[in-house]
Amino acid sequence: MPSLKDLKNRIESVKSTRKITKAMQMVAAAKLRRAQEVAESARPYAETFNRVMSDLASSIVDQGDAPRLLAGTGSDQTHLLVVMTSERGLCGGFNSNIVKNAKSLANELISAGKTVKILTVGKKGRDQLKRDYGEQLVGHIDLSEVKNINYAHAQGIAQDVLNRFEDNEYDIATLFFSKFISVVSQEPQALQLIPAAYPSEDTEMSSSPQFDYEPDEQGILSDLLPRGVATQIFSGLLENGASEQGARMSAMDNATRNAGEMIDKLTIQYNRSRQAVITNELIEIISGAEAL
Amino acid sequence: MIPFELVSPERRLATMEVQGVRIPGSEGDMTVMAHHAPLISTLRPGILGIESSEEPQEYIVFGGFTQVTAERVSVLAERAVPKSEFTEEILSTEIEQAENAVTKAEASSDHAAIDGATKRLADIRALAAHVA
Numbered sequence: 001m002p003s004l005k006d007l008k009n010r011i012e013s014v015k016s017t018r019k020i021t022k023a024m025q026m027v028a029a030a031k032l033r034r035a036q037e038v039a040e041s042a043r044p045y046a047e048t049f050n051r052v053m054s055d056l057a058s059s060i061v062d063q064g065d066a067p068r069l070l071a072g073t074g075s076d077q078t079h080l081l082v083v084m085t086s087e088r089g090l091c092g093g094f095n096s097n098i099v100k101n102a103k104s105l106a107n108e109l110i111s112a113g114k115t116v117k118i119l120t121v122g123k124k125g126r127d128q129l130k131r132d133y134g135e136q137l138v139g140h141i142d143l144s145e146v147k148n149i150n151y152a153h154a155q156g157i158a159q160d161v162l163n164r165f166e167d168n169e170y171d172i173a174t175l176f177f178s179k180f181i182s183v184v185s186q187e188p189q190a191l192q193l194i195p196a197a198y199p200s201e202d203t204e205m206s207s208s209p210q211f212d213y214e215p216d217e218q219g220i221l222s223d224l225l226p227r228g229v230a231t232q233i234f235s236g237l238l239e240n241g242a243s244e245q246g247a248r249m250s251a252m253d254n255a256t257r258n259a260g261e262m263i264d265k266l267t268i269q270y271n272r273s274r275q276a277v278i279t280n281e282l283i284e285i286i287s288g289a290e291a292l
Numbered sequence: 293m294i295p296f297e298l299v300s301p302e303r304r305l306a307t308m309e310v311q312g313v314r315i316p317g318s319e320g321d322m323t324v325m326a327h328h329a330p331l332i333s334t335l336r337p338g339i340l341g342i343e344s345s346e347e348p349q350e351y352i353v354f355g356g357f358t359q360v361t362a363e364r365v366s367v368l369a370e371r372a373v374p375k376s377e378f379t380e381e382i383l384s385t386e387i388e389q390a391e392n393a394v395t396k397a398e399a400s401s402d403h404a405a406i407d408g409a410t411k412r413l414a415d416i417r418a419l420a421a422h423v424a
Contacts, residue, residue: 041303048366052359151301214333223334
């Protein structure tokens with residue numbers, strides 16, 4: 001049976017925890033709004049880009065002399081998994097979900113006899129993957145100093161991924177991140193980066209006009225494909241940013257509610273034991289008086 | 293009149309109906325007006341001019357590409373700044389980056405990369421001379 005003093009201290013400490021989680025929830029809500037705005041304003045570029053690329057890609061693939069970034073190396077022996085997670089914790093299952101997704105693909109590939117290499121972006125994912133896949137980790141990109149993600153960061157990551165491809169370190173690259181659906185739901189995604197997979201719009205293709213290319217199709221494609229990698233990484237980063245804040249917001253909301261419940265329970269316990277102490281004292285006084 | 297949009301990876305800079313757009317294509321400047329033939333072209337660093345019913349506007353763009361269809365003109369710039377917000381600072385960082393790219397390309401002795409990087413640097417220098 002904890003003493004009254006212990007209970008009181010306990011209640012105080014849970015109360016201050018509740019204050020902290022409440023504050024974190026509010027901060028996450030504000031950051032989420034910003035992250036959503038940023039993700040929203042980046043969407044037109046990505047959409048237009050993908051539209052142009054699917055037009056281009058389908059016309060090139062038909063000719064059979066596509067660049068390696070589009071057609072692949074012709075092998076699927078070595079896979080690079082680019083796992084993007086957050087730099088900070090306390091955001092519920094956000095990081096674990098992304099990592100779980102990556103792990104299941106990694107296990108599948110390993111059991112199929114493929115080589116797996118892992119590149120992590122964000123500290124939390126690295127920490128979780130280090131335990132089981134320490135040997136497969138080939139690199140890490142640290143964004144902990146970065147406050148606002150911008151396109152230059154995505155370009156940096158893309159450059160790293162592309163350099164490794166140029167050096168024939170892997171055949172297929174897959175990007176892992178979490179897509180923001182709503183505050184309570186974020187969906188971990190796996191997206192094939194290299195070779196680039198641009199869905200061709202079959203119905204529209206037949207009616208789409210024949211484009212003039214300047215410089216030629218090959219020149220444009222070799223210019224655009226690396227940009228496509230950067231664009232996809234950029235939108236992944238932004239989705240991740242919004243998802244992280246959303247996940248943190250709901251995790252902190254839960255924590256605040258749990259702290260509230262705990263305070264209620266502890267208060268009841270405190271009051272009961274306080275009454276028990278009073279009753280005890282009364283009994284002692286009365287029985288003492290009777291004894292006289 | 294033809295719908296025009298200018299987007300950078302981070303935001304949409306302009307959407308409007310225009311009479312013509314002067315685009316710094318990688319093979320030379322071109323003015324795109326309504327009924328232009330469908331075209332996809334890469335951009336070089338340069339000045340993009342918009343002529344609409346309002347006052348003419350100018351943006352400084354650094355690379356990217358443009359798609360012209362019968363319905364619209366889209367310019368996707370790697371980096372774009374309205375001319376009024378353009379500063380020496382942006383220019384000097386771009387020049388610095390381009391110079392670094394040239395040094396790096398020369399180290400790799402890949403001719404295509406050297407040519408690309410050198411051309412970019414020359415384009416940015418030309419732009420600097422034009423803006424100054």
